[in-house]
Amino acid sequence: MAIIEAKRLTYTYPIGEKPAFRDVNLEIKKGEFVIITGPSGCGKTTLCRCFNGLIPHFYGGRLEGEITVCGLNVREHPTYEIAQHVGMVFQNPENQLFALSVEKDVAFGLENLGVPREEIRKRVDWALKITGTYELRNRAPYELSGGQQQRVAIASVLAMNPEVIVLDEPTSFLDPIGAEQIFDVINSLNKDLGITIILVEHRLDLISKYASRVIVMQNGQIVLDGNPREVLVSEEARLIGVGIPKATLLYKILKLRGISLNGPPLSSDEACRSIMEVMSR
């Protein structure tokens, strides 16, 4: 069942002359873990903004083609309605928290929806526990590290119980350890709770092992789309400049030297295992 469906989608910003993306056809199924990558300015962030209606409602501009999210036509439903189905996490964690305590921030969306207090309490605690931020619940957001802030931002989206969570480069402001913790949280949302994940990311080293699908965009179009093992090994991905995981690169180098492993690995663990297998043969 398609949870997001776009047909011949083209969008131009109010101040832009040429479209940010053109003729995008996309179908994302329930439970998928999709990574969208590609060089900066390729239109991936803009595409994400369509998934919860920020485009066209917040940004204006010209949107052509069809897009439905969770059965709702994005053009006809306001952002606050779509936001209950699609959670959005942005790049800068600092600008996503506006209350003076973590707990209050996580409750913000639910308060807006008018959820009864006892229910808010339950869902806030639940979301805080899943993202590992329960101990921080009474702290002020500016006292937290970037990684903690971003996990709180995820919690506040999660509390609204969305079917899809879209994350737009959530780790670009974070250090590697913070990034890894974020990826772990995202993975458990997908595997344990069955939430569909759409992740825009450059650094594929840590995350591609979790993904079920990789989409590569270039100049406002989708150029590659498929299983991460196929997409990341392909020559096109390298030419576009996708941040291919080092384990996958190693696979390609070994293949050139005449050593073929069982299949392209996505993480160093996998690479280790298949190299050991080859060596013991």
Added chain:
Amino acid sequence: MSMFDGFKFRSVSSPVHQMDPRAKFIYVCILFVVTVMFSNLIPLIILFLIQVPFVFMARVQKEWMRSMKGSAMFAVIIFVMNLLSLYFYTGYETFGSILERSLAMTVRFIVLVQTFSIFFLTTSPDMLGLALEQSHIPYEICFAFTTAVRFVPVLAEEAQTIMDAQKARGLEMEGGNFFKRIRNYIPILIPLIVNAIRRSLELAETMESRAWGANRNRTNLYVLKMRREDVLLILISLVILAVSIYVSMNVQMPSIIQLLTS
């Protein structure tokens, strides 16, 4: 250490911190009115003294001392100005009564500082926002208030970063006359404002994504409930108000000088 540290909220758990911000607000308002009502030294000193146990109850003595020390300079200025103006412009009084009037004005200022310092030291901005919200003030205004408070440290840090960056590029901040100094701040202000506008756009995007404006009847995670202590505080404040009005209308307040000389 600036004087403003004496007004910054300190998260301590004390009976005063847990009080309803609305009750404390009523207390502050009444004390403000009463303080302005009197211009004699004795009632003002009494007002100062009855608030001291409150400070200790809230366990913010250290911060309170800081606000007192910070305001000492202003207090001295107020004292000297009063002394001079009373001495030169109202010739009818004896030096003793002029001294006492000036002292009274100074103590009045100190009592005001003390009252507001107790309020802001023990009331978190979050609670203040909540109090606004539950006093039926439109949510947009309350939200703007808490968000502004939340971004003060962020913007302060950003201003420091910009200042360092501009200094690293050779911007001279110090020196020059008053207007030159103001002009020096333009290269700091422009990036700061541009960044703040950008930030506000991102904030708006996030708010939209969290169903801002979805429901007219917003709920709230916290509710303020007036407890017995809060009612007690309001009652005490009202008693202070009533007694003060009675005293100022019916009792001829003796001055210390009179008491000493008689």
